[in-house]
Amino acid sequence: MRALIIDDSAVMRKVVERALQQSGIDLTEVVQASNGEEALEALRADAASPEKIRLIVSDINMPVMDGLQFLEARRDQNLATGVPVVMITTEGSEPFVLRAIAAGAKGYICKPFTPEQVKARVIPLLEAV
Amino acid sequence: MTPEIDYLDWIGRLDSAVLEVFEMMLARSCAPTEKTDSVSRPISARILFSGAIDGEFVLFASRPVAQVTAEFLLGSVSDPDDPMVEDAMGELCNMIAGGWKSKLKTEQAACAISPPTISIPENIETSLGAESGFHRFYSFEGNVFGVQMLL
Numbered sequence: 231m232r233a234l235i236i237d238d239s240a241v242m243r244k245v246v247e248r249a250l251q252q253s254g255i256d257l258t259e260v261v262q263a264s265n266g267e268e269a270l271e272a273l274r275a276d277a278a279s280p281e282k283i284r285l286i287v288s289d290i291n292m293p294v295m296d297g298l299q300f301l302e303a304r305r306d307q308n309l310a311t312g313v314p315v316v317m318i319t320t321e322g323s324e325p326f327v328l329r330a331i332a333a334g335a336k337g338y339i340c341k342p343f344t345p346e347q348v349k350a351r352v353i354p355l356l357e358a359v
Numbered sequence: 360m361t362p363e364i365d366y367l368d369w370i371g372r373l374d375s376a377v378l379e380v381f382e383m384m385l386a387r388s389c390a391p392t393e394k395t396d397s398v399s400r401p402i403s404a405r406i407l408f409s410g411a412i413d414g415e416f417v418l419f420a421s422r423p424v425a426q427v428t429a430e431f432l433l434g435s436v437s438d439p440d441d442p443m444v445e446d447a448m449g450e451l452c453n454m455i456a457g458g459w460k461s462k463l464k465t466e467q468a469a470c471a472i473s474p475p476t477i478s479i480p481e482n483i484e485t486s487l488g489a490e491s492g493f494h495r496f497y498s499f500e501g502n503v504f505g506v507q508m509l510l
Binding site: 239240241242244245248291293320341342343344 | 379380383384429432433434442443446447449450453454456457458474
């Protein structure tokens with residue numbers, strides 16, 4: 231399965247990838263983006279790919295274009311809107327979560343997290359698609 | 360304007376946040392410790408608090424300890440001068456500061472935190488005697504690092 235991981239930290243992109251693998255998700259490719267703009271570009275390129283991205287995991291606080299702006303731009307540009315998005319952030323406060331859900335996120339995970347928590351949030355979303 | 364501070368309460372909540380991050384993200388036990396040795400080749404990650412609390416939250420460690428920490432976080436071996444080591448320190452600082460903030464009382468948690476910035480100070484000890492704030496050392500598997508809150 232192809233997944234898109236969006237985080238300005240290369241360390242967190244790797245940590246998230248490892249957590250997804252530990253969740254039992256068979257990742258064939260991980261597309262990486264360090265901000266929302268790069269992620270939108272990756273989704274445009276994905277339209278021509280034979281194997282589509284099936285999961286998006288995104289940080290909220292990023293330079294250039296943050297995770298909430300990415301969600302809103304993705305919705306406005308009608309890019310991969312059927313692909314579940316899970317937000318990962320240290321900002322677990324209600325306003326951020328409500329804005330993310332309103333903009334199309336299907337779930338969120340607060341840092342720090344365990345692989346078990348990632349599994350509990352992500353697997354049901356993949357099964358529901 | 361920082362409200363009246365109960366340092367013991369803050370330190371207890373900091374201990375809880377640090378232990379939680381290490382257990383969940385590094386699968387390692389971590390405990391407060393006394394530290395008297397100097398921190399050689401220090402690397403520090405700094406986050407600014409603004410709002411109900413105004414201050415600097417600093418995570419610091421020697422370069423070798425930062426490297427070990429990055430390896431546990433990433434699950435792979437790294438080079439001491441790998442930029443991922445600094446990135447890992449920033450992310451750990453972010454998670455600990457965010458976790459600590461979320462454990463504060465509601466009126467104290469009403470503050471924003473900045474993205475982490477990394478610095479390579481020549482000597483971290485000089486700032487540990489700051490009059491306002493506190494610092495705390497922690498150890499995991501014999502590796503010692505520190506957290507400092509400057510107000």
